[in-house]
Amino acid sequence: MEELVEESVIRTLHKVTEIWGGDFKIxxxxxxINFIKGWKKLGGIVVHLTMYxxxxxxxPSLLAELRKRCTDILVVVGGEKMPREVFDLADYNIAIGxxxxxxxxALAVFLDWFFEGRELVREFxxxxxxxxxxxxxxxxxxxxxxxxxxSADNPCKENTR
Amino acid sequence: MEELVEESVIRTLHKVTEIWGGDFKIxxxxxxINFIKGWKKLGGIVVHLTMYxxxxxxxPSLLAELRKRCTDILVVVGGEKMPREVFDLADYNIAIGxxxxxxxxALAVFLDWFFEGRELVREFxxxxxxxxxxxxxxxxxxxxxxxxxxSADNPCKENTR
Numbered sequence: 001m002e003e004l005v006e007e008s009v010i011r012t013l014h015k016v017t018e019i020w021g022g023d024f025k026i027x028x029x030x031x032x033i034n035f036i037k038g039w040k041k042l043g044g045i046v047v048h049l050t051m052y053x054x055x056x057x058x059x060p061s062l063l064a065e066l067r068k069r070c071t072d073i074l075v076v077v078g079g080e081k082m083p084r085e086v087f088d089l090a091d092y093n094i095a096i097g098x099x100x101x102x103x104x105x106a107l108a109v110f111l112d113w114f115f116e117g118r119e120l121v122r123e124f125x126x127x128x129x130x131x132x133x134x135x136x137x138x139x140x141x142x143x144x145x146x147x148x149x150x151s152a153d154n155p156c157k158e159n160t161r
Numbered sequence: 162m163e164e165l166v167e168e169s170v171i172r173t174l175h176k177v178t179e180i181w182g183g184d185f186k187i188x189x190x191x192x193x194i195n196f197i198k199g200w201k202k203l204g205g206i207v208v209h210l211t212m213y214x215x216x217x218x219x220x221p222s223l224l225a226e227l228r229k230r231c232t233d234i235l236v237v238v239g240g241e242k243m244p245r246e247v248f249d250l251a252d253y254n255i256a257i258g259x260x261x262x263x264x265x266x267a268l269a270v271f272l273d274w275f276f277e278g279r280e281l282v283r284e285f286x287x288x289x290x291x292x293x294x295x296x297x298x299x300x301x302x303x304x305x306x307x308x309x310x311x312s313a314d315n316p317c318k319e320n321t322r
Contacts, residue, residue, distance in 0.1 A: 053296070131259035
């Protein structure tokens with residue numbers, strides 16, 4: 001919900017995606033509330049991560065419910081200044097713990113719980129480089145054209161099994 | 162491993178801890194490498210989170226190993242500029258996925274895996290305020306003196322069960 005997105009952040013994301021794959025995009029929207037309303041109109045779900053919400057560790061069934069609906073999910077993260085309206089517009093107000101915490105951390109842990117850790121081993125389409133996990137040091141290999149095409153890219157289908 | 166810690170960050174952490182409990186502290190060290198060496202000399206374990214390390218999702222037994230040793234753990238997070246020496250000094254070079262990612266996210270997901278989600282429901286000692294989880298809106302209550310004393314504060318013991 002930041003109103004100002006630094007150009008350098010956008011450039012860095014493009015660069016990372018170009019080298020390491022995936023189709024991450026940044027869209028700067030001028031009216032986030034309208035964006036959320038439009039998302040819902042198109043049938044998407046809105047999950048708002050807030051320390052005031054239902055604690056995910058106390059109600060993990062929320063995740064099963066979300067996965068079952070397997071439709072596009074908009075995850076909204078913000079902070080103290082989040083407009084009250086977002087709490088009402090959200091289909092789910094979910095807390096990644098009810099203590100103050102980093103929004104980046106909340107988003108990461110939410111995604112990790114949602115994908116049950118599978119996101120950590122996922123291959124990203126179009127990667128030029130790939131890390132070979134190592135006990136010491138940095139091992140990186142170039143990805144062949146063949147491998148590039150093989151990378152899976154639909155995590156939602158994976159989750160409905 | 163930041164060399165510069167902004168005063169405002171320290172002030173914010175103090176304020177958060179005063180209101181929401183816990184005994185989080187910031188120590189600014191001038192020589193991180195020496196700090197790591199000192200930690201190891203005193204019998205502590207060093208975990209370095211790096212995208213080049215062993216993927217935690219491919220070897221979750223590392224966590225069982227860490228928990229079993231139940232001693233003080235220093236988690237080192239950095240980024241591209243991490244000195245090569247840290248890879249050698251670390252007892253474990255662990256990757257929270259082998260794709261580029263936020264260090265804050267890596268630390269959060271590591272702690273979540275280590276504590277198996279229990280950190281999300283943990284009570285923090287000395288809290289003045291407490292969130293009552295809610296489907297909509299913000300509900301906060303004052304913590305009584307009695308409750309303040311009851312809060313558990315030893316997550317390690319919890320983990321060796």
